[in-house]
Amino acid sequence: MNGFHMAYMRVDLRTGESARIPIEAKILERVLGGVGLGSWLLHREAPVGVDPFAPEAPLVFAFSPLVGTGVTTSAKFAVVGKSPLTGGLCDALASSHFAIEGKRLGIDALVFVGECDEPSEWVNGILRPTQNWGRTARETAAALSKEGRVAAIGIAGENRVRYATISAEGRHAGRGGLGAIMGAKRLKAIVVSGDHDTVAAHSEEVERQARRLRDRARGDATAKYSEIGTIGNLLAFDRMGALPTRNFQESHFEGAEALSAERWQSDRKHRRASCADCTIGCEHRYGYKAPGGESKDVRIEYESLFALGPLCGVADPDLVLAAAAKCDALGLDTISAGATLAFAMECGERGELSGGPVFGDDPSEWLSLIATREGLGDFLAEGSRLMAESIGGDALSRAPQVKGLELPGYEPRTLQTMALGLAVGTRGADHNRSGAYEADFSEEANRLHGDARSVALAIESEDRAAVLDALVLCKFVRGAFDDLYDESATLLNAVAGTDADGAEIETIARRIVDLRKAFNIREGWQPEDDTLPARFLTEPIPNGPAKGVTLPRERLDFMIRSYNLGRGWTEVGWLPKEALRRLEVELDLEGLRSSIERSFPEGIIPE
């Protein structure tokens, strides 16, 4: 089969030894690459119940069949591990030349197990002590750039901050704390450079399909991202009462105009850039005054903007942009960092936490304390769920997280299809594995009153995301497909020489969703984990355009039950015995059922 190297490299960091382990074609055909392959490898390599920080916990870097083909936006890699923030499966993607060079090692994935004796870096098969410990990821990459493409952690990762990122060329595999796993392994950086090209089965057809996708990915299909960028969401969300503000207490921010793309494009220095192998160019960099008065610029996305701005009650653009730059430098997930700060701010207002940040504070000072785990920063570095459990009382009802992962910038009460996506996501509260917000921002669903239609749309959205994340292609090209499954099959067949059709691609999507869920069940998932913090189910929106809007618990519960049944799971969300058996057989995951049986009283898995 073309497009794959049919093997992964397993690196034991205790010894530095690597082994090339073959992967059967039937497995790759059934999970593809990216998050599909990464999830499969996690099932195989992670001992049941492993502590994410234990040496035995694997950290997977998975490539995909399209990497190296030049197809627009395909230069992405997936990092997969057991999240120290959620205790479940976490997969995070980043775009960079690291993906291209990593695959050129002649493998489809890198799996790191064990723990280095001392801070180290892995450079093209050689494990060696690092001089870069204590440096930022960017500094580390600069120091190692002559030896290949670099993925590295920042100081937050070194200190096992539970929402630390892995950075490559300024892009981050950001969510779920995978950088902390790398830090726990004392692995500062991974450097890759290879010479195995991706040879397509039908190169002319690949070229034709790539050109077609590139052409269609121009104009309206992606223009929002190239012209305005994701920060264009902020003012639109504010107007719809969907902009999370002051730790989700409100959904409308009085300082929204000051933080808007509409304002910044006319009064700030602004330039655009692109990821590797991308023709969209969604990266928008804006100038700001750094604390010392120096003029700098930083890439800013909506998620960073909302989390470090309105969510923390900060309306000063310079403070928000400086905080985003600080997160980049320290290697912190901006969403979790901002949301954890915002939670601490509300706890402070309620007298549940003393000496902490207050709404409107400059986030940057706190970000440094978090990354170094100094003072109260050590507590904040644990993320909002662990903080809330420690604070006690009803703090958990206000902690902005699902399964431990902090919520992205979508107010669930006014985006109720997305509310379902956030509640059931295997990664936790997630806007990348579920793009259910798309239905909310359309005429298709009633965003203020979720119903059966919302459920169907949420499932479709997850399935589509699973395909894009397994191929891997950027979500921003999603609008360029008429039929994602059929066109993905055409692209895959041209690269791999397979003869898949759209229906098979859809089956793969569903399989990947099942596979991730199975991992979480294996690791202790319970039906009550699929919900939203009680705040969203009990408090109406207090002001702004969506004043009075509610998301009653019964409505969310109905949607969750319908979702589970729609997926072919039991009403409360267990994978039935038949689905587990199918995964076990199709993916050669012997022992999957028996490992899951421990989750059930008397070992009985529902039919």
Added chain:
Amino acid sequence: MGRAKAWLPWFGKTMVEHVVGVLQSVVNEVVVVTSADLDLPVLGMDVRIVRDREAERGPLAGLREGFEAASADATFVTGTDAPFLGSAFVEEMFARGGACAPLSDGHVQVLCAVYGPGAAEKAQMLLAAGKSRPRDLLESQGYQAIAAEELVSAPSRAPWEGFNTPEAYLSAIRSVDAKATCVVELLGRAAKQAQKLGAESTREVPVGTLGDLLATWPKKLGLVDEGRVAKRYLASLGGRDLVRDLSIPVGPGERISMIDALAGG
């Protein structure tokens, strides 16, 4: 209409808030009957909201739900779309004693009427007998039909005058304030495009249909295409409805935001 009548703006309030406010100035108890899946604005703790569980059985079934929830003997019933309902009129109707309804142009105004004691039980009996018209209930209660011209407190526009079309709603607004306006703002790509063309991105314009409002911007902006809001945009009405239908009316004081259709991501 393309929008829920209850949520249509009416000079600083929604229509349902306006009607509830009028009623609360006269009576102690207000019950709002609404469809099973329509959320309503916050109407206060003293307003009861009940759901029409059998909408398919016609309007009498909905009224029965309201009567069951109400504790008073006499109940004034009105629709949500009653912009000209006034407290003096409601008081006058109650003062007539017993069941009564205005008669206008030969029509009994059953949704601007007082229903007498035992209305819930009688409505149930009528429904069981296959009758679903509110008028059947009024007749069963021996109601008084009051000629419109006899009503001393009716304002220049009749209290039972509702609206079923965008034009009727806009006409009602203009009869109160001929200069009523709303605000339209362009966000995201639309704002950027307007800037390029030298057009402003926010305008206060007279109320009208969405199509009327968007027609005030240069065609070059491409806000409209093939008789609808162009695919690349969506109109957010008052932060609530997301629409592309140009015939939808926009009310006084409302803010319309033209957003990118690819919101999110």
